[in-house]
Each structure stands twice: as structure tokens, then as C-alpha cells.
Amino acid sequence: MGAILGRVEAALTRLLPPAEAVPARLHEAMRYATLEGGKRVRPLLCFAAGELTGAAPERLEIAAAAVEMMHAYSLVHDDMPCMDNDLLRRGKPTVHVEYDQATALLVGDALQALAFQLLAEQQVARDAPTQLEMVKALAVAAGSRGMAGGQAIDLQSIGKTLSLPELELMHILKTGALIRAAVALGAQCGRPLGGEQAERLDRYAKCVGLAFQVVDDVLDCEASSATLGKTAGKDARRGKPTYVSVMGLANARELAEELRGEAHAALEGFGEPALRLRQLADFIVLRKF
Amino acid sequence: MGAILGRVEAALTRLLPPAEAVPARLHEAMRYATLEGGKRVRPLLCFAAGELTGAAPERLEIAAAAVEMMHAYSLVHDDMPCMDNDLLRRGKPTVHVEYDQATALLVGDALQALAFQLLAEQQVARDAPTQLEMVKALAVAAGSRGMAGGQAIDLQSIGKTLSLPELELMHILKTGALIRAAVALGAQCGRPLGGEQAERLDRYAKCVGLAFQVVDDVLDCEASSATLGKTAGKDARRGKPTYVSVMGLANARELAEELRGEAHAALEGFGEPALRLRQLADFIVLRKF
Numbered sequence: 001m002g003a004i005l006g007r008v009e010a011a012l013t014r015l016l017p018p019a020e021a022v023p024a025r026l027h028e029a030m031r032y033a034t035l036e037g038g039k040r041v042r043p044l045l046c047f048a049a050g051e052l053t054g055a056a057p058e059r060l061e062i063a064a065a066a067v068e069m070m071h072a073y074s075l076v077h078d079d080m081p082c083m084d085n086d087l088l089r090r091g092k093p094t095v096h097v098e099y100d101q102a103t104a105l106l107v108g109d110a111l112q113a114l115a116f117q118l119l120a121e122q123q124v125a126r127d128a129p130t131q132l133e134m135v136k137a138l139a140v141a142a143g144s145r146g147m148a149g150g151q152a153i154d155l156q157s158i159g160k161t162l163s164l165p166e167l168e169l170m171h172i173l174k175t176g177a178l179i180r181a182a183v184a185l186g187a188q189c190g191r192p193l194g195g196e197q198a199e200r201l202d203r204y205a206k207c208v209g210l211a212f213q214v215v216d217d218v219l220d221c222e223a224s225s226a227t228l229g230k231t232a233g234k235d236a237r238r239g240k241p242t243y244v245s246v247m248g249l250a251n252a253r254e255l256a257e258e259l260r261g262e263a264h265a266a267l268e269g270f271g272e273p274a275l276r277l278r279q280l281a282d283f284i285v286l287r288k289f
Numbered sequence: 290m291g292a293i294l295g296r297v298e299a300a301l302t303r304l305l306p307p308a309e310a311v312p313a314r315l316h317e318a319m320r321y322a323t324l325e326g327g328k329r330v331r332p333l334l335c336f337a338a339g340e341l342t343g344a345a346p347e348r349l350e351i352a353a354a355a356v357e358m359m360h361a362y363s364l365v366h367d368d369m370p371c372m373d374n375d376l377l378r379r380g381k382p383t384v385h386v387e388y389d390q391a392t393a394l395l396v397g398d399a400l401q402a403l404a405f406q407l408l409a410e411q412q413v414a415r416d417a418p419t420q421l422e423m424v425k426a427l428a429v430a431a432g433s434r435g436m437a438g439g440q441a442i443d444l445q446s447i448g449k450t451l452s453l454p455e456l457e458l459m460h461i462l463k464t465g466a467l468i469r470a471a472v473a474l475g476a477q478c479g480r481p482l483g484g485e486q487a488e489r490l491d492r493y494a495k496c497v498g499l500a501f502q503v504v505d506d507v508l509d510c511e512a513s514s515a516t517l518g519k520t521a522g523k524d525a526r527r528g529k530p531t532y533v534s535v536m537g538l539a540n541a542r543e544l545a546e547e548l549r550g551e552a553h554a555a556l557e558g559f560g561e562p563a564l565r566l567r568q569l570a571d572f573i574v575l576r577k578f
Contacts, residue, residue, distance in 0.1 A: 017433055022458075026433050026441040077398060082390035083368075084327035101371035105394070106441050109366060110433035112398065116405045117428035120421045127415035132409045135424055143305055144315050144399035152315040152395050169311075 001044060001279075008043040009035070011061035012068065015118060029099045030114075031105045034072040041212065041284065042067045042179060046186035048276035049201065051199035053190025053233030062122045063134065063185040066115040069143040071178060072143055073111035076104050078151060085236070112142065125188055134185050142182035150174025154240070160195050168210070175216075182209075197270075202276060204266040213258035215240040218252050219289070262284040290568075297332040298324070300350035301357065304407060318388045318396045319403075323361040326379030326428025329450045330501065330573065331356045333470060336477035337565035338490065345515060352423065352474040354405040359431055360467060364402035365393050367440060376525070401431065412479055423474050430470035439463025443529070451530040457499070464505075465498035486559075493555040493566060500548035501573050501574075506531040507541050508578070549574040 012034055017027040043064035050060040079086040079094040080101060087097050103153055116135060118124075125131045139149035140146055150173030157170065183205035187193055192199065221244045234240050243252040263281040267274045301323055306316040324471060328493075332353035339349040342365045368383040376386050385393035405424060410567040414420045429435055439462030439542055446459065472494035476482055482490065522529050532541040552570040556563045 002495055022437050023433070023436075023441040023445070025445065026438060030433060073398075080371075080394065082394060093498060102444050103441070105366055105369065105371060106433075106437045107399070109363075109401065109431075110437040112401055113428045113432035113435075113437065117425055117432060120424035128421050131421055131426075132417050135409035136406055138407060139402045142398075143311075143402035143406060144312070144319060144404075145397075148395045148399040148402065149315060150310050152312040152392070156312070179513065248400050278542075 001034040001276075004044060004047045005040055007057060007061055008040055008047075008064050008068065011065045015062070015065050016114070018068075025099070026106055026110065027104060029095055029103050029257050030057055030111055032092075032098060033095050033107050034069060035110065035159075037092065038068075038072075040181040040288075041289075044280055045179065045182045045208070045277075048149070048280050049183045049186030050189050051206075051276055052197075052201065052273050053187045053193060053271060055186065055190030059124045060186060062118055063189050064182070066118045066138065066180065066183060067090055069111045069115040069118075070138065070147075073115075074147055074151070074178075076111070077108040078141075080104055083151070083155070084234070084238075086213060119185075126191075129276050130188055130192075130255040134188050137184050137188075138148045146173055147175075147179075149246065150177065152275070156280045159239040160241065162246060164246055167241055167243065167246050171210060171213040172206070176206060177214050179209035180205040199285050200266050204281070206221035207259045207263035207266065208281050208284050211256050211263065211281070214243045214252055214256045214259065215285055215287065217244050218249065218256065219287075220244075221249060223289070232239075256285045269272040290565075291332060292467075292499065293336045294329055296346060296350055297353050299337075300354045303356075304354050305403070314388070314392060314550050315395055315399065317466050318384055318392050319400055321363050321381075322384050323400065326381065327357075327361070328576075328578075329357065330569075331360055331471040334468065334471045334494070334497070335568055336373055337569050338472045338475030338494075339478050339487075340565055341490065341559060341562050342476050342482060343522065344475065344479030348413045348478040349475060351413045351473070352409055352478050355407045355427065356467065356471045358400045358404040358407075359427065359436075360398040361405075363431075363436055363440070363467075363557070365400070366397040369393055372440070372444070373523070376511060384549070404431075409538075413464050413474075415480075419477055419481075423477050426473050426477075427471050430466040432460060435462055435466035436464075437468075438478060438507075439466070446530055448528040449530065451535060453535055456530055456532065456535050460499060460502040460523060461495075465495060468498035468501060469494040475494045489555050489558070493570070496548045496552035496555065497570050497573050500552065502547050503541055503545045504574055504576065506514045506533050507538065507545065508576075509533075512578070 010099040016031050019028040021027050034153060046067055047060050051163055054075050054110055075089060076095045078084050084092055095107055119135050119138060125134060127170045150170055154174055183201060187201060213246055260281050264278060305320050305323060308317040308320055310316050335353040335356055336349050364378060365384045367373050368378055369385050375383055384396055408424050408427060410571060414423060439459055441464055442459045472490060476490060549570050556566055
């Protein structure tokens with residue numbers, strides 16, 4: 001995975017506006033928010049899905065960069081004082097702390113626009129209709145029925161008791177939608193998948209997306225801020241419902257394990273080209289940070 | 290123009306998520322931010338440019354709605370306390386006042402995503418490559434070298450003395466870029482324009498974009514909040530450089546008039562189909578609100 005991570009970092013470094021270009025402070029902050037940090041789970045999933053369809057790395061790195069920029073923007077906005085008010089992210093001061101709130105707001109806005117620009121201007125798929133589908137998939141994943149909608153539900157849920165289905169809906173939107181888009185976009189960089197195969201791949205993506213959040217909640221409960229690179233235990237302290245608060249630590253761990261099994265099951269029949277997708281399902285559930 | 294305004298309002302009403310769909314508070318606020326307000330200058334420009342290329346109204350209303358959603362998102366974010374801290378917009382309380390700051394942040398984020406979704410999922414042009422170009426044009430206009438970049442320069446300029454070229458660069462990015470995109474997208478909904486024609490249309494768009502801002506500054510200096518539907522005189526009070534502060538009221542009025550002349554000159558040779566574009570150049574410069 002090291003080679004892919006290096007490739008993604010190089011692509012982000014190249015595709016973000018240069019720090020010295022006007023307006024320099026904004027561009028510097030966009031790079032600060034995106035480069036050198038994060039587990040890069042979405043880009044890794046994007047590349048892994050591309051292996052199923054024989055996608056060229058030159059295409060995958062663009063799609064992966066677009067998804068990662070979208071993710072980075074969401075973190076910058078979520079960390080702002082009017083949202084989660086977080087001071088630490090990826091082991092560094094958050095953007096509104098390092099720069100200021102207005103810059104953080106604009107960094108997020110500009111990163112979102114840049115993600116769509118990349119999918120429209122670079123050749124990321126075999127034809128223009130497929131690229132339009134990729135733009136649409138990313139837009140739906142980011143919008144009010146995806147990531148932004150999940151964040152809205154998250155904010156409304158503070159101090160409330162959510163049922164397990166309600167909690168699941170929130171996370172399917174808040175983190176699941178973009179993870180599913182990462183997998184779908186990666187596959188779309190290559191040969192078309194048959195309907196049944198695309199459906200199985202999407203089932204895999206749903207499972208790892210949910211597992212990712214369950215494990216996040218478990219780690220947030222167990223780990224220290226130093227290991228996480230972000231403020232630990234904050235959701236519980238803020239009265240935000242988590243998988244641990246709703247079902248208990250042991251059950252949450254078990255759920256993550258079940259989702260890992262379902263993700264593997266969804267990949268049956270894909271054989272060797274799905275090796276990396278399997279490894280990532282394992283990494284997402286077994287990680288310690 | 291009344292018929293086009295009615296058509297745009299109906300399209301926005303239909304294309305925004307229903308207010309009762311989950312998450313309802315977010316969707317309600319997205320509609321609050323976008324519907325029933327504003328002069329709709331960008332949609333009108335979009336339709337007028339479409340008349341040059343014989344574009345179908347069914348396509349133009351989608352492109353116009355996408356541009357207007359992008360504009361509405363920028364107003365919601367610009368009005369937030371960490372930016373311009375405005376309480377009044379289009380004669381109503383701003384979104385963060387009527388709802389809350391977190392909702393305002395998410396409304397903007399989700400409106401931007403929806404604008405791109407519309408251009409990707411609806412048939413707005415003759416073929417997919419043209420639609421991809423439209424997505425790219427809107428993304429560049431919205432991003433760090435367009436609207437968001439202009440806003441960043443605007444914030445940095447508070448309390449500073451800008452030269453006229455610096456002020457012009459800021460406005461070319463902050464308001465000019467999206468106005469140019471509105472004109473370009475409208476034309477792209479129809480027959481392809483020749484290179485020279487496209488270049489002349491873009492010159493027109495640059496002139497009206499700049500004129501729009503010059504007139505805004507003149508009105509901001511002269512008018513009352515009741516007429517404007519937003520806080521009047523705020524830029525000057527905040528120490529923001531304006532055309533009036535940099536060149537004086539009489540010169541600013543004269544510049545607007547010059548730009549109107551240049552806009553008309555750029556349209557020479559287009560004949561009858563450019564009638565509405567001419568009317569809009571007049572409206573933008575001669576308006577009193």
C-alpha cells in the first residue's frame with residue numbers, strides 16, 4: 001500500500017493550487033488541510049476497486065484525489081466552532097485554529113469545487129457519459145442526502161437517545177456515502193462492471209463504510225488523543241450518540257467483526273483482483289488508530 | 290422577463306429537495322436560502338445567452354438553477370459571523386439568524402453539491418462532453434481562482450488601500466467569475482458558438498460582471514437598506530475598499546456607463562437574438578436596487 005499512498009500524495013501535491021498562487025493564504029491553507037495527514041482510507045479503497053476493473057493508475061489517482069479533497073473539506077467544516085469546535089486534527093491544529101474561521105470556511109468551499117473540477121477536466125474514465133456519472137455520484141454522496149445531510153442529523157442528535165436504526169441512517173449518510181462513492185468511482189475508472197458485480201461491490205462498500213464508523217466509535221472510547229491524532233472521547237462527552245453508547249463496547253466490537261465478514265462475503269467470486277479490497281476490510285476493522 | 294423569472298422560480302422549487310424530506314431542517318433552510326428572493330440576474334443572463342444559440346428552455350432552467358444555487362450558497366456563507374456578519378439578506382433574516390450557524394454552513398455546502406449534481410444528471414446540453422465542460426466551467430468559477438478566491442482577497446483587503454487594478458482583480462473573481470459562467474453555461478445549452486463569437490460573448494459577460502459590482506458599490510453608497518433588501522453602507526463602514534472609495538462616486542458612475550457601452554459593443558453583429566442580453570446590460574447599470 002505504500003506505493004499507492006505515495007502516488008496519492010504526489011497527485012494531491014500536484015493537483016492542489018500552488019501555495020504561492022494568488023490568493024496565497026487560501027491556497028496555502030487548502031494544502032495544509034489536505035496534505036500530509038490522514039489514513040487515506042478513501043483513496044486506498046478507490047485504488048483497490050480500480051484493480052477489479054483494470055483501471056489505469058493515472059486515472060485512479062485523479063479520482064482518489066477528488067474524493068480525498070471532498071473528505072478533507074468536510075473535516076475542515078466539521079471542526080469549525082459552530083460545528084464540533086475541534087482544535088486538533090490529524091495531529092495538527094485544525095485549519096480555523098492555524099489560520100482563522102473565514103479561511104477555514106473558504107478552504108472547504110474551494111476544496112469541494114476543486115474535487116468536481118478534477119472529475120470534469122481530467123480524463124478519469126473511458127467516455128464522457130461515465131465521467132458525468134462519476135460527477136453525479138460524488139455530488140449525491142456529498143450533498144444533503146449524503147455527507148452534509150448526515151452531519152445535519154448528527155448535530156440534531158446531540159443530547160438525544162437514538163435508536164440503532166436512526167444511528168445507522170446518520171452514519172450511512174455522514175461517512176458511508178463518501179466511502180461508497182470512493183469505491184464506485186475507483187471501479188468506474190476502468191472497464192464497466194456487470195449489474196450484479198456492481199451491486200456486490202456496492203454491498204462491500206456499504207459494509208466497510210459502516211464498519212469504519214463503528215470502529216471509530218470503539219477507538220474513540222478506548223484510545224488516547226495522541227494515538228488518534230484528534231481529540232479522543234469527545235463524542236461521548238458531548239452527549240453524541242455512538243455505537244458504543246447505544247449498544248455497548250462489546251456489542252460494537254462484535255458488530256464491526258460481523259460487517260467485516262459481510263464485506264468479505266460480498267467479494268466472493270471476484271477472486272485475485274479483489275485481494276486489496278479484502279485487505280482493506282481487514283485493515284478498517286482491525287486498525288488501532 | 291416575468292415569464293423567465295416565473296420559470297426559474299418553478300425550476301428551483303422543483304429541483305431543491307422537498308422541505309419535508311429527511312433531514313427536514315436542512316432542506317427547509319436550503320429552500321429558505323434560495324427561493325423567493327434576489328434579482329435572479331444570473332438566471333436571466335443564462336436564459337438571454339441561450340437565445341443566441343437556440344437553447345431549449347427545459348435545458349436553460351436547469352443550468353440557470355445550478356448557477357443560482359451556487360450564488361445562493363455563496364451569500365449564505367458570506368453572511369456568516371466569521372465572514373461579513375450580516376443579519377439581513379433579500380429583505381429577510383440571513384440563514385444563520387433564522388436557523389443557526391451550523392445549519393448555514395451545511396446549507397451552503399449542500400447547495401454547492403446540488404448545483405453540480407444538476408449539471409451532471411440532467412440533460413442540459415447536446416452531448417456529454419459539453420456537459421463536462423459546463424461542470425468544469427462552474428467549478429472553476431466557484432473555486433479558489435474564482436468566487437471563493439475573490440472572497441478571500443476581499444477579507445484580506447479590509448482596512449487596506451487597494452489600487453484600482455487590485456480592486457478589479459478581486460471583483461473579477463468574487464462576482465465576475467460566476468456571472469461569466471452563467472453566460473457561458475446558457476450558451477452551451479444550445480448550438481455550439483464559433484470561437485470568435487464565444488470570445489465576444491465572454492467579453493460581454495466580463496463587462497456586465499464588472500459593471501454589476503461597480504453599480505452595487507454606487508447603490509451601497511447612495512441607497513437605504515429598505516430599498517436594497519440588505520444592510521446598506523456596510524462596506525464603507527467596515528473599511529472595505531469599494532469603487533466609490535477608490536475612485537469617487539462620479540467616476541464610479543462613469544465607469545459603469547463605459548462598461549455598459551463596451552458590453553453593447555461586444556454584442557455587435559449578433560443582431561436580434563442578442564436583444565435580451567442588451568436589455569440586461571441596461572438593467573444591470575440603470576437599476577436602482
